[in-house]
Amino acid sequence: MTEFNWTPDELQKIVEENSIVLFMKGTPDAPQCGFSNRAASVVSQLGVPFASVNVLSDPRARNALRDWSGFPTMPQLFIGGKLIGGSDIALELFQNGELQTLAANASGND
Amino acid sequence: MIHFIDRLQICWPIITAMAGADWVGSEIKKLVPGATVEVSDLHGTGDHFHVRVISDSFDGMLPLERQRPILDFFMPHIKSGVVHALDLKCMTEEQARVAGNTVFDPHGEGEKQFMGIHIRRPKEK
Numbered sequence: 001m002t003e004f005n006w007t008p009d010e011l012q013k014i015v016e017e018n019s020i021v022l023f024m025k026g027t028p029d030a031p032q033c034g035f036s037n038r039a040a041s042v043v044s045q046l047g048v049p050f051a052s053v054n055v056l057s058d059p060r061a062r063n064a065l066r067d068w069s070g071f072p073t074m075p076q077l078f079i080g081g082k083l084i085g086g087s088d089i090a091l092e093l094f095q096n097g098e099l100q101t102l103a104a105n106a107s108g109n110d
Numbered sequence: 111m112i113h114f115i116d117r118l119q120i121c122w123p124i125i126t127a128m129a130g131a132d133w134v135g136s137e138i139k140k141l142v143p144g145a146t147v148e149v150s151d152l153h154g155t156g157d158h159f160h161v162r163v164i165s166d167s168f169d170g171m172l173p174l175e176r177q178r179p180i181l182d183f184f185m186p187h188i189k190s191g192v193v194h195a196l197d198l199k200c201m202t203e204e205q206a207r208v209a210g211n212t213v214f215d216p217h218g219e220g221e222k223q224f225m226g227i228h229i230r231r232p233k234e235k
Contacts, residue, residue: 035195063189072181072188073196088197089173 006064015078019106020050023065024075028052039075039087042094046103080106129192130156138163141179146206158195164206176200 004010015021020043026032028040043050055061055074066072069083077084079102084090093099131149138147138161145165152158161180168176177198187193201209 035197066185066189070182070185072185083174085174085177086197088199089177092173092199 004058006058006060008068011065011068012081014051014053015081018051019080020046020048020103021078022050022052022075023055023061023078024052025054025056027054032056033074035073035087036075039077039090042087042090042099043077045094046100048103048107079103129187131159134159134161134193134196137183138180141183142167142200152195152197157191157193159193160197161199162206163198163200164203165200166202168200169202173200 022028022039022043024031024033024036024040026036028044031037031040040052053061055065062074065074065076069076071083071086073086075087075090077086077090079099084093084099084102090099093102131151135147135149138149139145142163142165144167145163148162148164150160152160163176163180177200180196180198180200184193184196188196199209
């Protein structure tokens with residue numbers, strides 16, 4: 001396993017190589033925060049594969065991530081390489097159907 | 111245990127910096143002039159907030175664009191631990207009318223349903 005240092009280049013690579021990426025506290029199966037749980041539940045309901053990154057796996061992760069993305073809180077959802085937002089935005093866009101459209105467009109470009 | 115240590119770190123600056131729902135609300139009103147701002151202090155600890163920001167100036171903006179000035183302002187305060195959670199709902203007047211209650215408490219008791227989303231929570235040991 002190669003070393004991962006949470007550099008902007010490394011983070012950028014993750015969101016470019018995976019059409020849907022959820023940076024969260026814990027994992028979708030064992031979320032460690034209610035907001036991360038909410039986001040993971042929403043993204044799971046899209047019914048398409050997604051990558052999740054556990055920011056509790058490394059103490060450097062959270063600061064590196066927010067400096068890179070400009071988004072201060074966890075979780076952070078990326079679709080098609082673009083920051084969508086946190087769990088409140090994920091849920092809002094899921095409820096009005098826009099998240100499904102974004103996901104479908106992003107996976108179509110893989 | 112990790113959670114307990116985390117709490118100690120975030121509670122201390124609250125006392126010194128005097129953060130709280132009133133401060134969060136007044137800062138957001140400066141960032142979104144004319145908005146109706148409703149702040150819920152989720153745990154009464156002055157660091158977990160659900161905030162409804164209602165303004166027709168949001169019309170036509172994407173959700174992240176609506177939050178951007180608020181996120182930028184609170185970034186250093188979240189980094190320092192003064193604010194631990196900031197759950198934002200930026201809505202137009204019409205959206206607020208149909209949305210009803212939007213408060214979401216991630217640390218509420220037990221398992222629950224929230225707007226169709228099943229909240230799983232590991233049992234406390």
